[in-house]
Amino acid sequence: MAILKILSAQQTQVLDQQTILREPISSIDLMERASRAFFSAFQQKFGAVDQKIYVLCGPGNNGGDGLAVARMLHEADYELEVWRAEIGKPSPDHLTNLDRLKAIPAVTVRDFSADDTLPLPTSGSILIDGLFGSGLNRPVEGKWGDWIDQLNVQEITRVAIDVPSGLMADQASSGIILKADYTFSFQLPKLAFFAPENATYLGTWHILDIGLSADAIAETHSTNFHFTLPAAKDLLRKRGRFDHKGTFGHTLLIAGSHGKVGAAILCAKAALRAGCGLVTVQVPGCAYAIMQIAFPEAMVIVDPHEEIFTTPPTLATYNAVGAGPGIGTNWLTRKGLHELLEEADQPLVLDADALNILGQQKDWQTSIPKHSILTPHPKEFERLFGPSTNSFSRWELLREQAQRLQSYILLKGGNTVIATPEGELYFLNIGNPGMATAGAGDVLTGIITGLLAQGYPSRAATLLGAILHGLAGDIAAEKREMESLIAEDIIEHLGSAFKRIRSL
Numbered sequence: 001m002a003i004l005k006i007l008s009a010q011q012t013q014v015l016d017q018q019t020i021l022r023e024p025i026s027s028i029d030l031m032e033r034a035s036r037a038f039f040s041a042f043q044q045k046f047g048a049v050d051q052k053i054y055v056l057c058g059p060g061n062n063g064g065d066g067l068a069v070a071r072m073l074h075e076a077d078y079e080l081e082v083w084r085a086e087i088g089k090p091s092p093d094h095l096t097n098l099d100r101l102k103a104i105p106a107v108t109v110r111d112f113s114a115d116d117t118l119p120l121p122t123s124g125s126i127l128i129d130g131l132f133g134s135g136l137n138r139p140v141e142g143k144w145g146d147w148i149d150q151l152n153v154q155e156i157t158r159v160a161i162d163v164p165s166g167l168m169a170d171q172a173s174s175g176i177i178l179k180a181d182y183t184f185s186f187q188l189p190k191l192a193f194f195a196p197e198n199a200t201y202l203g204t205w206h207i208l209d210i211g212l213s214a215d216a217i218a219e220t221h222s223t224n225f226h227f228t229l230p231a232a233k234d235l236l237r238k239r240g241r242f243d244h245k246g247t248f249g250h251t252l253l254i255a256g257s258h259g260k261v262g263a264a265i266l267c268a269k270a271a272l273r274a275g276c277g278l279v280t281v282q283v284p285g286c287a288y289a290i291m292q293i294a295f296p297e298a299m300v301i302v303d304p305h306e307e308i309f310t311t312p313p314t315l316a317t318y319n320a321v322g323a324g325p326g327i328g329t330n331w332l333t334r335k336g337l338h339e340l341l342e343e344a345d346q347p348l349v350l351d352a353d354a355l356n357i358l359g360q361q362k363d364w365q366t367s368i369p370k371h372s373i374l375t376p377h378p379k380e381f382e383r384l385f386g387p388s389t390n391s392f393s394r395w396e397l398l399r400e401q402a403q404r405l406q407s408y409i410l411l412k413g414g415n416t417v418i419a420t421p422e423g424e425l426y427f428l429n430i431g432n433p434g435m436a437t438a439g440a441g442d443v444l445t446g447i448i449t450g451l452l453a454q455g456y457p458s459r460a461a462t463l464l465g466a467i468l469h470g471l472a473g474d475i476a477a478e479k480r481e482m483e484s485l486i487a488e489d490i491i492e493h494l495g496s497a498f499k500r501i502r503s504l
């Protein structure tokens with residue numbers, strides 16, 4: 001599946017049951033399949049290790065997975081010890097796997113209640129966390145929370161089964177959460193995996209296919225999706241031998257001001273590197289010579305003002321229009337942006353200072369043409385639409401505003417989120433911290449506008465643009481290291497990003 005649905009914890013439980021009924025398969029055999037997938041991923045990641053492995057199991061099916069994994073680890077000659085937390089009534093499949101494990105005399109299984117002194121693993125060991133799973137419905141506190149707190153400060157490697165204990169799968173978490181170094185999750189990603197505040201608990205996460213019913217997944221409604229590289233490949237268009245620069249569209253970029261001409265240069269370069277046929281950049285008078293020298297491939301028109309943008313040109317000859325990078329928020333610039341909004345009858349790509357102006361003049365937001373693309377970072381998003389208490393509330397606000405404006409809103413960050421006019425959210429986990437550098441956002445604006453000019457619909461231009469931007473940044477980081485990354489490196493590696501997507 002190129003685009004993965006993100007389901008709630010309740011929907012995932014139903015999906016398990018649907019798989020059991022439709023395949024058909026027993027619940028204990030489905031647990032065995034999931035545990036085998038985890039064991040295989042663990043073995044592939046760690047190989048043969050000398051460290052002792054501690055498997056921490058709660059009373060539910062997550063703990064049942066842990067017991068099955070422990071059996072598989074023993075069969076593969078890993079040294080291990082199993083800790084069972086006595087918290088409520090164990091699930092039937094948990095008890096089945098407990099019986100199977102206890103039939104092996106060489107495996108030590110130790111039971112602990114909240115009244116006991118809870119153990120700690122030895123330094124340098126590996127802890128597999130199966131204490132609380134995705135069905136958790138309340139914060140972890142008290143004695144068990146204190147235990148997790150102690151486990152978090154041990155010099156060990158922590159590996160979570162499905163979700164780290166204490167992390168809510170589909171809502172904001174409170175209480176104590178285990179800080180996993182690796183999370184091996186089942187079938188589909190959890191919504192919580194994309195929240196920046198959860199990164200410290202998830203570590204590096206991977207999704208393992210455990211063969212849940214494809215038909216049941218297809219029938220399950222969701223408005224949240226994980227957009228992946230294979231999905232981007234499905235969007236890429238092929239070029240014909242007799243295509244020409246007119247075939248690939250004409251982009252207008254309104255960017256730059258005195259002291260910020262670089263934003264216009266980066267934006268224009270990115271648009272052409274994204275495949276656009278022609279690029280025209282409107283800049284103030286002070287930027288004309290700089291633009292012509294720095295980027296001769298672009299055409300340039302000059303604003304009547306020497307230092308800032310004030311008046312948009314006639315838009316009819318352009319296939320796509322992007323505005324905002326480096327234009328400032330002078331009152332004349334605000335007036336010019338309002339004029340652009342009123343005159344445009346095609347979708348616009350709005351970024352940076354265009355968004356800051358719309359944050360100051362909120363009543364102008366209703367003038368944004370339908371199917372436009374807004375690309376705010378979190379602070380710009382807050383200026384536009386107000387504050388949020390956590391990622392989950394921010395995502396719902398993002399969804400609401402995309403529907404209200406009938407536009408696409410790309411919320412930039414470590415995990416980019418794209419909201420559609422239909423109320424869908426697409427989550428991407430691509431890119432790297434090296435891209436947190438001056439001008440990277442201008443590059444994204446250029447890429448998306450360049451794709452839009454080529455005839456990609458707004459949805460495809462936004463999704464594909466975000467993937468290309470992030471992947472080019474990742475390829476650049478592979479070659480230059482994150483610390484030394486600059487915005488032009490992203491542009492230079494766009495060709496490699498196209499190539500890598502096509503090769504999938």
